[in-house]
Amino acid sequence: MNKNFILYAAILIFGLAAPFLFPAFKVQLSILCVLIVLATTWNIQGGEMGYNSFGNILFYGLGMYLCASVQVGMFFPLAEWTESGGEKTFVHTPTQFFQGMAVGLVVAAVVPTIVAGLIGYSILGLRGHYFAICTLGLGVAAGEISGGIEIIGAGQGFTTPPFPNVGSLEARGEFFYFLSFFTLVLTFIAVRSIYSTRFKLILNAIRDNEDKAEAMGIETMKYKIIGWMISAFFCGLAGGIMGGLVGYIDSTDVAFDGREMGVFMVLMAILGGKGTLWGPIIGATIFHIFKEGFWTFFLGWQYVALGVLIVVIVIYFPEGIMGWLREKYPERFGEVVDEKDRKAQVELK
Amino acid sequence: MRLNKIILSFVSALIILFSTSVASFAKVVGDKIILGAAISLTGKYSSNGVHTQNGYNMAVDRINSMGGVKVGGKTYKFDIIYYDDESNPKRAAQLAERLISQDGVEFMLGPYSSGLTKAIAPVTEKYGVPMVEANGASRSLFTKGYKYLFAVLAPANLYLDVAIETAVELNGGKPVRIAQAFEQDAFSQDVRLGILDAAERTGSKIIIDDKLPKELNDMAATLVKVKQMKPDVLVVSGHTKGALTAIRQIAEMKVDVPMLAMTHCDAAKLSKQHGKNSQYALCASQWHKSLTYKDDFFKDGMTYAADFEKEFGYDPPYQSAESSAALLVFKDAFERANSFDQKKVRDALAATNMQTFYGNIKFAPGGQNVDKPMVLFQVMCDASGSCENKVVAPLKWASAKLIHPIPKWSER
Numbered sequence: 001m002n003k004n005f006i007l008y009a010a011i012l013i014f015g016l017a018a019p020f021l022f023p024a025f026k027v028q029l030s031i032l033c034v035l036i037v038l039a040t041t042w043n044i045q046g047g048e049m050g051y052n053s054f055g056n057i058l059f060y061g062l063g064m065y066l067c068a069s070v071q072v073g074m075f076f077p078l079a080e081w082t083e084s085g086g087e088k089t090f091v092h093t094p095t096q097f098f099q100g101m102a103v104g105l106v107v108a109a110v111v112p113t114i115v116a117g118l119i120g121y122s123i124l125g126l127r128g129h130y131f132a133i134c135t136l137g138l139g140v141a142a143g144e145i146s147g148g149i150e151i152i153g154a155g156q157g158f159t160t161p162p163f164p165n166v167g168s169l170e171a172r173g174e175f176f177y178f179l180s181f182f183t184l185v186l187t188f189i190a191v192r193s194i195y196s197t198r199f200k201l202i203l204n205a206i207r208d209n210e211d212k213a214e215a216m217g218i219e220t221m222k223y224k225i226i227g228w229m230i231s232a233f234f235c236g237l238a239g240g241i242m243g244g245l246v247g248y249i250d251s252t253d254v255a256f257d258g259r260e261m262g263v264f265m266v267l268m269a270i271l272g273g274k275g276t277l278w279g280p281i282i283g284a285t286i287f288h289i290f291k292e293g294f295w296t297f298f299l300g301w302q303y304v305a306l307g308v309l310i311v312v313i314v315i316y317f318p319e320g321i322m323g324w325l326r327e328k329y330p331e332r333f334g335e336v337v338d339e340k341d342r343k344a345q346v347e348l349k
Numbered sequence: 350m351r352l353n354k355i356i357l358s359f360v361s362a363l364i365i366l367f368s369t370s371v372a373s374f375a376k377v378v379g380d381k382i383i384l385g386a387a388i389s390l391t392g393k394y395s396s397n398g399v400h401t402q403n404g405y406n407m408a409v410d411r412i413n414s415m416g417g418v419k420v421g422g423k424t425y426k427f428d429i430i431y432y433d434d435e436s437n438p439k440r441a442a443q444l445a446e447r448l449i450s451q452d453g454v455e456f457m458l459g460p461y462s463s464g465l466t467k468a469i470a471p472v473t474e475k476y477g478v479p480m481v482e483a484n485g486a487s488r489s490l491f492t493k494g495y496k497y498l499f500a501v502l503a504p505a506n507l508y509l510d511v512a513i514e515t516a517v518e519l520n521g522g523k524p525v526r527i528a529q530a531f532e533q534d535a536f537s538q539d540v541r542l543g544i545l546d547a548a549e550r551t552g553s554k555i556i557i558d559d560k561l562p563k564e565l566n567d568m569a570a571t572l573v574k575v576k577q578m579k580p581d582v583l584v585v586s587g588h589t590k591g592a593l594t595a596i597r598q599i600a601e602m603k604v605d606v607p608m609l610a611m612t613h614c615d616a617a618k619l620s621k622q623h624g625k626n627s628q629y630a631l632c633a634s635q636w637h638k639s640l641t642y643k644d645d646f647f648k649d650g651m652t653y654a655a656d657f658e659k660e661f662g663y664d665p666p667y668q669s670a671e672s673s674a675a676l677l678v679f680k681d682a683f684e685r686a687n688s689f690d691q692k693k694v695r696d697a698l699a700a701t702n703m704q705t706f707y708g709n710i711k712f713a714p715g716g717q718n719v720d721k722p723m724v725l726f727q728v729m730c731d732a733s734g735s736c737e738n739k740v741v742a743p744l745k746w747a748s749a750k751l752i753h754p755i756p757k758w759s760e761r
Binding site: 023024025026027028031089144147148154155156157159162163169172173242246247248250251252253254257260295296299300302303 | 437446492
């Protein structure tokens, strides 16, 4: 426990100091935080529950559009803001910007949660490939539909409010970094605490054998929906932040970006080891570093390099990095797992 | 607790990696002026991204070999740091941030397409980095009050409204019936706005108004409607893929329409790829090699086209020409500012008033080039089947007469 505390404190201090230690990398670090949030929340479905969802991008995109729309709509007519030939220039005062952002983020988290509940109720009865394909469709459909809605800019895209002139040039980067870092911390605490309850065991039971779980009297549908709603909450939040960070929302390339973010969140979780707490975090970090590296050093070939990386992962680390470590050092790892198991058992009693 | 150790060492490895990889570029290193650019080398805009990059490279080589840039009595050479934005606005914004805050770039060249420029402009604006862009034509770029954005091209809403006016004129001044299909992206939607304006001005009616998806490889649904409703003009815009798809399917489905107006015909190398099928297509262009503008570096359009072809093996589309022009603008501004101070360079850019092989360049307060009209050319083929783009409007540069109406497929 003591060592755990040191570890968490070290990571927290590193996280808080990072933008000052590496001022030039603030954007990448913010994106890393968002990626970790996405991978960690995807892991609730894909890893713990055994439902391979490609639909989490829906909540991310919804959050992005909602946050920006609220931030603009609270103070200015949204339709005029997004009108493509709009001649008017609206400028948020600092108070308006931060107020709008705060309310926007709340909406960006809450609405996707409700949407997840509604959609989950109707499609979480599907299993296996059927669920995966269905959720894949959700993201694609959302992208095409939002690309036709004039009030959020349709095909023109949506320029989010520019950061007001407060503080130094670095203020914007620091603001978004800390916003995403705190979202990450929040997500981690939430996920870690639900993983230490019976809830995780139920999700695992659903993954291992849903029929048996049901036969044992577990209301699987309820827990599946709750699990998805938790993911949606944090995905929406991450989306809202990302919208402000990028500064420009495009329906299929930024918001409902199933081809990139939607696939990456799955890839990161698998790379790190799905069904573990730390796996998605490690996976997302490694993935992000490699990706940025490939972009710099293999320009034009970055996707080939990324593809090779994925092939290597699948061949040599089929269980992800955490799985590989567990296999390689069973006694060390086994100890940890056993101890946790034992503790969990004690806590359950 | 070995797991903790592993994670701790992982975190420290991360710290070391980050701290050692801080790049040490700067805006001017020795005798080099380093410009930054995010270019679509992969993704849906990759072909146009390459046209843009070739245009930039061509101008860099030319300016460097002809004496470089003289600032404060010293001669400097241009150099460009490229990144691949994958045709993705999110990536482009990130790269702009990276070019400026990590690579220390203080002057930027634009990416390809309006959407990506829209994503980058807020970043360059925040840091006060002057950006001369050659491929973002959306009108909404110029109404945001950006101070550091300069576009060498005419805004997108002016691309095809001339075509509508020409159609009305040829119709004896009577309104025409327009069918239109546009990709769901910032540029094409702006071209659409231009058409809407022109339709209102001339009292013309829009009878088909379709949206095309971003991954554009089928527009049969629109064409079926066109066959049924027989409009006087069909307008299609969707970057390179839009032009290729339209021509392919119009030929396959034998759609007869008196006037077909498009964008990106030259970038798509239509006349080469589709030969006679692309005949009579009317295309909006920022530039054509037969225009009579001149400068000291590339002489004129014809020479530019010949040199470009020698180096890259194809006829330069206007995307390359305007990209080359962006560097001429930068050179001119640096020399007039006689400084590398970003504010001074910005002011010099704002005061630009010059002629290049690509056209006259003079920026409005919003940043768009107001001194260069669009041209329309038509794909024309001879009996042997070799096709060429010939300017038909405005009349000042017309090298051929517009063929109207387009002959029916049954008569070709």
